[in-house]
Amino acid sequence: MDNAPFEGPRFGFENTYAAELEGFYTPWQAERAPNPALLHLNIGLASELGLNPEELGSERGAALFSGNLVPIDASPIAQVYAGHQFGGFSPQLGDGRALLLGEIVDRRGIRRDIQLKGSGRTPYSRGGDGKAALGPVLREYLIAEAMNSLGIPTTRALAAVTTGELVYRERPLPGAVLTRVAKSHIRVGTFQFFAARGDTDRVRQLANYVIRRHYPTISAETEPYLALFKAVANAQASLIAKWMGIGFIHGVMNTDNMTISGETIDYGPCAFMDAFDPNTFFSSIDTGGRYAYGAQPSIAQWNLTRFAETLIPLVDEDQDKAIQKLTQEVKTFRISYMRYWLEEIRRKLGLVKENSSDLELATDFFQIMRDEGVDFTLAFRNLAKVIIDDNPFYPSSFANWLPRWRARLDEENTKAEEIKNRLLSANAIYIPRNHKVEEALNSAANEHDLAPFLTLLEIISHPYEERPGLEAFSQPAPSGSAPYKTFCGT
Numbered sequence: 001m002d003n004a005p006f007e008g009p010r011f012g013f014e015n016t017y018a019a020e021l022e023g024f025y026t027p028w029q030a031e032r033a034p035n036p037a038l039l040h041l042n043i044g045l046a047s048e049l050g051l052n053p054e055e056l057g058s059e060r061g062a063a064l065f066s067g068n069l070v071p072i073d074a075s076p077i078a079q080v081y082a083g084h085q086f087g088g089f090s091p092q093l094g095d096g097r098a099l100l101l102g103e104i105v106d107r108r109g110i111r112r113d114i115q116l117k118g119s120g121r122t123p124y125s126r127g128g129d130g131k132a133a134l135g136p137v138l139r140e141y142l143i144a145e146a147m148n149s150l151g152i153p154t155t156r157a158l159a160a161v162t163t164g165e166l167v168y169r170e171r172p173l174p175g176a177v178l179t180r181v182a183k184s185h186i187r188v189g190t191f192q193f194f195a196a197r198g199d200t201d202r203v204r205q206l207a208n209y210v211i212r213r214h215y216p217t218i219s220a221e222t223e224p225y226l227a228l229f230k231a232v233a234n235a236q237a238s239l240i241a242k243w244m245g246i247g248f249i250h251g252v253m254n255t256d257n258m259t260i261s262g263e264t265i266d267y268g269p270c271a272f273m274d275a276f277d278p279n280t281f282f283s284s285i286d287t288g289g290r291y292a293y294g295a296q297p298s299i300a301q302w303n304l305t306r307f308a309e310t311l312i313p314l315v316d317e318d319q320d321k322a323i324q325k326l327t328q329e330v331k332t333f334r335i336s337y338m339r340y341w342l343e344e345i346r347r348k349l350g351l352v353k354e355n356s357s358d359l360e361l362a363t364d365f366f367q368i369m370r371d372e373g374v375d376f377t378l379a380f381r382n383l384a385k386v387i388i389d390d391n392p393f394y395p396s397s398f399a400n401w402l403p404r405w406r407a408r409l410d411e412e413n414t415k416a417e418e419i420k421n422r423l424l425s426a427n428a429i430y431i432p433r434n435h436k437v438e439e440a441l442n443s444a445a446n447e448h449d450l451a452p453f454l455t456l457l458e459i460i461s462h463p464y465e466e467r468p469g470l471e472a473f474s475q476p477a478p479s480g481s482a483p484y485k486t487f488c489g490t
Contacts, residue, residue: 012050013102014111015075017184020209023202024190025077030067030099031120031130033177035164038062039450040141040457042158045181049106049114049158056159065159065179067099067119074101078122082196083189083256084306086290091196093189093256094124097132100185111213113185114158118177133173134162135441138453140178140267142440146432146460147264152242153235154264155182174445183263186210188307189256195310204314214261225314226325233304233333235262240300241340244293245348246431247273247376251283251486253291253299255306269486272431274476276369276376282434282486297341301333348380349405350387350423353412361401361408368397375476377431384423387416428463430470432456434484435477 018025038061046053055061063069070076078095085093098117105111117140118132141157148154163175186206194202204225211219211228218227239262243250250257251269259265269283278294286292291299308326316322345362346352369379372395382393386402387409394402409419440452459473466474477484 010073011071011102011114012104013071013073013075013114014105015073015102016111016213017079017100017103017113017209018075018077021206024206025079025100026123028076028078028099028122029070030076030116030177033066033068033161033163033165033175036062036066036068036161036177037164038065039138039160039162039176040454042145042156045156045158048108049104049112049181051104061159062161065116065161066163066177067116071101076101078124079185079190080124080193081187081189081256082193083187083254084192084303085252085254085256086286089192089196090256092124092193093126095122095185096125096128097122097130098180098185110183113180113182115180115182115185116177117180118163118175129167131163131167131175132177133167133169133445134176135173135445136268137176137178138441138444139437140180142432142437142453142457142460143267143270144180144264145457146463147248149461149463150246150428150431152246152248152264153239153262155180157181182259182265183261184210184213184259185265186260187256187265188258188260188303188310189254190260191307191310192255200313203310207311207314210260223315223325225311226329229304229308229311229315229326229329230332232260232262232307233329234336236300236304237333237336238262238340239264240297241337241344243296244341245344246428247276247293249273249281249291249293250296251281251286251291253296253303255303258300258303258307271434271484271486273376274434275373276366276379277373278366278370282484284485297334297337300337301330304333305330347422347426350383350409350419350426351412352414352422355408355411357408361404364401365405368395368401372397377428378474378476380423380427381429381474383427384420387420387423424466425464429466429474430459430463432460433473433476434486435481436473 041057043053046056076099078099080094082091083093098115099119100113100115103111103113121130137160141160144154144157148156158179158181161177165175166172167175191203207225207228215231218224218231221227249271257266271282273280273293279292281289281292308330312322315325346358385393436456440456443449443452459470
């Protein structure tokens, strides 16, 4: 196949980022993949985007998702941004292995980016090859789709292809490209890039674009840029509370990995917790546990403080007044987060009404889980079984807590069957268990067998529906397994 633009039906791309934000990116083309092959197409997401799954599932689709063919209405660009990485500031980062093809307004009227990830070197690759290996591509596909099924705002995976070439890391690995969908790929680091250069006009231009695209209702506010910060902080407070509610550990919460839209992005060394411990982290590059599970709310607030710093010249001409206003909103983040977190935990405990004792009840549940090393996901899921048959699914240390919980449920004045259904719909039975993810990735990358990946993808796409024969997918890693470590995959 040649490298001519895709001559089939237009994708319906719009390119507002490219059209309205000149200087925020570099126009670029993907490197040619020698022999692309489609591994998986997300048919449901393709339909949601108004695309033709039959056409995308063809040989031409493989060429498209590798970057060999470009939709005629696309405008491929590599976006530039900066970022604090593990606390240290890098003044220029950017899409070192990704290309934004364009934006599609989906069937619900939501504007969404379509981006290739792993399509080759760009001006922002910083010496890297810009490629992606198969394992990390499939990891992001699995985790993103699991998060979506769990109701967590997230980027999505539209397709994965192999490129027909090897990429070289510690050893040669099959090359692959992920097609990623997001409400946008604008990050805290995008603002930081221009703020660090003292380019207030560009920061304002970006802020105005974000308001139009993501938060249009605040455009009429008397202080729109302060309102923008509030909106982003609120979206992040809600997001992090949801992460904490499912035991998710992002692994690399750098400011260039925090979206302005409030979606989870960049599933590198991420993982789900088994035995509950707030100090849990898995990333091999997070040597100090900066991004451990229990640190995520504080890190989100720290990242938002960096975002607030970029908005100071926009919020008020008087710098002291601007700092005072933004500082107050940064402090408010913790209050918003705790409100969202309590809502999440009440839901997971089968509660609807608010009670002043709920925080203590939840805190004590987590403390017992920590003391006993109880599996996070199963601790919540098994509450539904306790409601119906009072089976002793918990260690004896829960003996005092369970009656307190039952007494709290009695205040709801709700039938047991309804409470059980609430619990089952709020607490997943299937998550991407770390050892099962590794099994699937190893099988695909080393044995050229995609079946375990496809099986796991199907299971985690229905996380609340317990099915016979899938018991192995609901259990943590066998006792005695080696400590789990994740790697960035770049």
